[in-house]
Amino acid sequence: MKLMHTTLAAIALTALALPLIARADSCKVEISGTDQMQYDKKELAVPATCKEITVTLHHSGKQPREAMGHDWVLVKTPDLAGVDQAGLSAGLADNYLKPGDKRVLAHTRVIGGGETTSVTFPASILKKGGDYSYLCTFPGHSALMHGKFRFG
Numbered sequence: 001m002k003l004m005h006t007t008l009a010a011i012a013l014t015a016l017a018l019p020l021i022a023r024a025d026s027c028k029v030e031i032s033g034t035d036q037m038q039y040d041k042k043e044l045a046v047p048a049t050c051k052e053i054t055v056t057l058h059h060s061g062k063q064p065r066e067a068m069g070h071d072w073v074l075v076k077t078p079d080l081a082g083v084d085q086a087g088l089s090a091g092l093a094d095n096y097l098k099p100g101d102k103r104v105l106a107h108t109r110v111i112g113g114g115e116t117t118s119v120t121f122p123a124s125i126l127k128k129g130g131d132y133s134y135l136c137t138f139p140g141h142s143a144l145m146h147g148k149f150r151f152g
């Protein structure tokens with residue numbers, strides 16, 4: 001009888017823990033860039049309950065970062081073109097982002113084929129339901145490489 005109680009308790013605990021684990025994981029999202037100059041996702045979404053958000057960027061291609069580098073940059077949608085334009089002249093050393101550009105909400109570094117990088121930022125910088133987008137600021141990429149970021 002004691003064993004059965006223990007088993008039931010274990011099952012109950014597992015049932016309670018699973019949604020907690022799922023919620024924690026949904027604050028971490030992943031996206032890949034390819035040698036065909038594309039992201040594998042047109043949209044990323046995290047719930048507004050997240051305290052901290054982690055975006056992991058993979059480069060599933062083989063080309064070096066100098067030729068087909070990708071980054072992941074989060075902006076308010078109306079700032080997308082301006083951030084991209086300002087980053088053009090910044091160069092690879094600055095990850096094609098104008099140093100100190102306050103319109104950049106979060107960003108990874110530029111990576112090449114086979115590499116992975118990530119960025120973690122506080123959800124408090126975002127407004128629930130706000131209009132956010134992400135882009136790759138490597139010159140010429142954002143026309144194809146952009147998507148919507150949904151928070152809440």
Ligand SMILES: [Cu+2]
Pocket residue numbers: 033037068069070071136137138141145
């Ligand atoms: Cu790119």
